[in-house]
Amino acid sequence: MKAQVATDLRHRREICATGRALRELGFLPAAAGNLSVRLADGRILATPSGAAKGELTPGDLILLWADGAVLPSRVRGSRGNRRPGAPSSEIQMHLRIYSLRPDVRAVCHAHPPVATGFAVAGRALDRAALGETAILLGAVPLAPYAAPGTADVGESIAPFATRANAVLLANHGVVTFGEDLRTAAQRMEMVEHCARVTLLAELAGGAKLLTRAQVRTLLESRPRYGLPPLLPGAIPWIAAEDESGKQ
Numbered sequence: 001m002k003a004q005v006a007t008d009l010r011h012r013r014e015i016c017a018t019g020r021a022l023r024e025l026g027f028l029p030a031a032a033g034n035l036s037v038r039l040a041d042g043r044i045l046a047t048p049s050g051a052a053k054g055e056l057t058p059g060d061l062i063l064l065w066a067d068g069a070v071l072p073s074r075v076r077g078s079r080g081n082r083r084p085g086a087p088s089s090e091i092q093m094h095l096r097i098y099s100l101r102p103d104v105r106a107v108c109h110a111h112p113p114v115a116t117g118f119a120v121a122g123r124a125l126d127r128a129a130l131g132e133t134a135i136l137l138g139a140v141p142l143a144p145y146a147a148p149g150t151a152d153v154g155e156s157i158a159p160f161a162t163r164a165n166a167v168l169l170a171n172h173g174v175v176t177f178g179e180d181l182r183t184a185a186q187r188m189e190m191v192e193h194c195a196r197v198t199l200l201a202e203l204a205g206g207a208k209l210l211t212r213a214q215v216r217t218l219l220e221s222r223p224r225y226g227l228p229p230l231l232p233g234a235i236p237w238i239a240a241e242d243e244s245g246k247q
């Protein structure tokens, strides 16, 4: 019990620190975005609705069952005996990802401006332009628009959540996930980096894409980076031949 409380507190602190870091990067304007972690016993620790994610303290976080029911929780250092607030309106999206991906232990949802610009333009980040992104992140698909805060968002990303670790949400933002919060947050940074470089390449005259053979070689190098095999049915990269119309 004592060990579990200590682990909970560690995750609570990690979520607060990640919220501050993503806020400083400009990915979480005002009260936007939400973060969650799935604990070893299956419960979910999530950021509360309406709070600035850069100003959270460990006691602000909400504990839920996997079906979304909120658990009463208090940790040492939380503010008095305050009742827990409501979980983020996007918690349904997080729960959907956890149900589809047993390997996922953390979910980050944010509004990084350039990647969100691509989501608003209706464009996936799936053109093979950056070698490192091809290896570490994978192609980022675009999920169709769904009203933020509704269960429809979970439904819109469901077809992609098993085939990618990052998804653009049309006219909304980005969601990333991984085996821990650090990985999910790093993927959010990588998505924004990929979006920035793609935009700059277009301003500089247009990206020269990698060839299919170059992409294959990059993907085959994943084990050297200690990365697991690609997800089954991973979203394919658009390579140079695809854009030029060659087969």
Ligand SMILES: [Zn+2]
Pocket: 032, 033, 090, 109, 110, 111, 148, 172, 173
């Ligand atoms: Zn959002």
